[in-house]
Amino acid sequence: MFKDEVLNKLAQEGGNVAQFVSFGPGGQRFSRIIGDNPDWIYNDVNTALETLMSRSGNGRINIRTFLPDKPDGNPFKYGLDDVREAVGMVQQFINQGFYIVVNENISITDGGFSGVLFGNLMEGAPGDTPRCVEKAGCMRLPRTLGFDLIKAVYGFPFHMPFKSTYRVEFSVHPHRVGYAQDKQVIWQAEEYDPALLPQAPEVEWPNRMSAAMGDKAYGLLMASIIGLPVPHTTVVSRMIPLFSFGEQIHSEEPDWVRTVPKDQTPGKFQTIRGWKDPFAIMQEDDPDNSKIAAIIIQHGIKAHYSGSAITDSNDKLILEGCRGYGDKFMTGNQAPEDLPSQVRGEVTFLYERIREKIGPARFEWVYDGRLAWNVQLHRGRTATSGNVIYPGLPKDWLTFHVESGLEALREMTAKAQAENLGIRVIGNVGLTSHFGDILRKAKVPSTLTQPMSQEKSA
Numbered sequence: 001m002f003k004d005e006v007l008n009k010l011a012q013e014g015g016n017v018a019q020f021v022s023f024g025p026g027g028q029r030f031s032r033i034i035g036d037n038p039d040w041i042y043n044d045v046n047t048a049l050e051t052l053m054s055r056s057g058n059g060r061i062n063i064r065t066f067l068p069d070k071p072d073g074n075p076f077k078y079g080l081d082d083v084r085e086a087v088g089m090v091q092q093f094i095n096q097g098f099y100i101v102v103n104e105n106i107s108i109t110d111g112g113f114s115g116v117l118f119g120n121l122m123e124g125a126p127g128d129t130p131r132c133v134e135k136a137g138c139m140r141l142p143r144t145l146g147f148d149l150i151k152a153v154y155g156f157p158f159h160m161p162f163k164s165t166y167r168v169e170f171s172v173h174p175h176r177v178g179y180a181q182d183k184q185v186i187w188q189a190e191e192y193d194p195a196l197l198p199q200a201p202e203v204e205w206p207n208r209m210s211a212a213m214g215d216k217a218y219g220l221l222m223a224s225i226i227g228l229p230v231p232h233t234t235v236v237s238r239m240i241p242l243f244s245f246g247e248q249i250h251s252e253e254p255d256w257v258r259t260v261p262k263d264q265t266p267g268k269f270q271t272i273r274g275w276k277d278p279f280a281i282m283q284e285d286d287p288d289n290s291k292i293a294a295i296i297i298q299h300g301i302k303a304h305y306s307g308s309a310i311t312d313s314n315d316k317l318i319l320e321g322c323r324g325y326g327d328k329f330m331t332g333n334q335a336p337e338d339l340p341s342q343v344r345g346e347v348t349f350l351y352e353r354i355r356e357k358i359g360p361a362r363f364e365w366v367y368d369g370r371l372a373w374n375v376q377l378h379r380g381r382t383a384t385s386g387n388v389i390y391p392g393l394p395k396d397w398l399t400f401h402v403e404s405g406l407e408a409l410r411e412m413t414a415k416a417q418a419e420n421l422g423i424r425v426i427g428n429v430g431l432t433s434h435f436g437d438i439l440r441k442a443k444v445p446s447t448l449t450q451p452m453s454q455e456k457s458a
Contacts, residue, residue: 003066004030004101006189011038015161016182019055020103021048023094032179046087049102053083057177060105063089065098071190074098078129079105104178106185111241112154112173113209114187115139119164119197122146125208126239130169130187132208139209142200148225153213153243156183166191174241203358204379206263212239214260214293219377221245226357228350228374231301235260236278237294246299251368253300259285260294264378264441267331267406267434273300298375305343305367307336308432309351311360311381313391317351318384319344320430326364332402332435335428346372362432382440389436392445394422402427402435409438416444424449 001009004022008030011017021031021042028048031040034055042048053061063077063086075093080086086102093100108114108127115124116133120143125132132138141149143164150158150172162168169188178185203222210218217235224230230246237260257276259269269285269292270276278295286292307321307329320336321329321343328334339347347365350372354361360381366373383390400412400423409425416423422445429435431448439446 002068002099003064003071003188004099007101007186008032008039010161010186010189011179013161014180016178016180016185018103018106018177018185018187019052019179020101021052022099022101023090024099025094025097029099034179045090046083049086049090050083052102052104053081053086056104058105058107061086062103062105063093064101064103065093066101067098076131103187106171106173106177108171110173110175111239112171113139113212114169114171116167116169117143117146117160118167118192119143120200121198124172126212128208130171137208139205139207140201141203145203145222145225149221152221152225152245153240154183155243158184161186162189163191165194165197211262212293213237214262214296215264215378216258216260216376217294217296219379220296220374222358222379223354223363223374223377228353228357228377229371230374231299233299234297235294236297238289239293249299249301251300251302253302255300256298257281258296258298259292260296261291262293264437265291266437266441268410271327273325273327301366301368301373301375303366304369305339306365307339307347308362308364308376308430309347310362310384310432310436311355313381313383313385315360315381317348318431319347319351320432321347321365321367326366329430330364330434331406332427332429332433336430336433343367343372350374362437383443384431384436384440387431387448389425389431389439389446389448390443392422392443394445395420397422397424399424399426402429406434406438409435413438413442413444417442422446427451 007017011032019033022029028041033052060079060081065074090100113124113126114128114130116130122141122143123133123138125138147158154172166189171185173183205218206215220230220233224245232246232248234244254274257272270281282292303325305321305323306326309319312318321339322334322337358379362378363374364376366375398412398421425448
């Protein structure tokens, strides 16, 4: 079936497509425009496009072309708002032998995302058309996790009217759009040989979706949809509409208000226990709106112990923490402590669940006396081994004392990167704290040395 036939059949069966009218060398073929009967034949191309543009949600249209023996890779015109210009293009394409689908333009900046569902793979990105899959950085998820993400973020169950053998181009929106006024739109569907279907991808980020909602929010969302215990979290994003996920906690503890950078930026921006105006936080920490993607508001947990964990270069768990809340531990203001066996057991169990679902990971945790909660998640093993934070053979070494603070370490790290230097960190901090995160992210050769008093007591 031709592309426009597929769209027309989908609309007949109750699926949602963008309003459209199609043409071929023989004239008009199909139409689905709100307010007119299905397949209404318009007097001419100008009348058809004028009607479509006037009833489009944003007054714009797109022109897609195809050939019977070449359905993809043909001319495509996006976001036209001049009827005469569009009519001229359609006539030109018809004269060249193309078939044409002219559809309403649905905004790609409304907080939704577009992508492709193909076999057990879902790919997509916000702020783009389904052709985003031809670019680097798309979100890639197994089919079922993609459906779970849509349900969590956009609040409705994604329904796919095609078998998994179809390659389906789609978009998801926070409000009703298209001919059938639904929150999802099918743009194209083609059936493939089952032997050509892609396998389920590994869950990985950063990607364009994690940048849109913030790396920290995306990691927590992944933790929630794969079934890990995550405290109830509300995401106030610049780009993605407000959404929440996780488990309600009635601990009578104050909420945490956390900044969410587009990319992981350990310990740089504010984390507040208790309430503070999230918009004021954004303005203070990111006045030019370039670094922070969102603010998250997370239910407070009565923390008996808190800390973080990483997978080291030997694929082993490094687990550290302290009594009470973990913010001071992460920023180097509280030293790691010996953890009770019950705490270590619960956090190790959490780690094993993470490994089963997404592989090696780095995460922050809080133990409430009963179980370990996941409060931050990043995928991947680290290069850390023993007291080596990040390996390498620099031309010389700098010495850094943790009392100088995280911002001073960022400055020294930039110098080390520029001059091929290593950094020896001296102080009572954890390998898994933000000090280690900064050096690992920068890939600066570095080691951690504990003070002599602690080494002797250990």
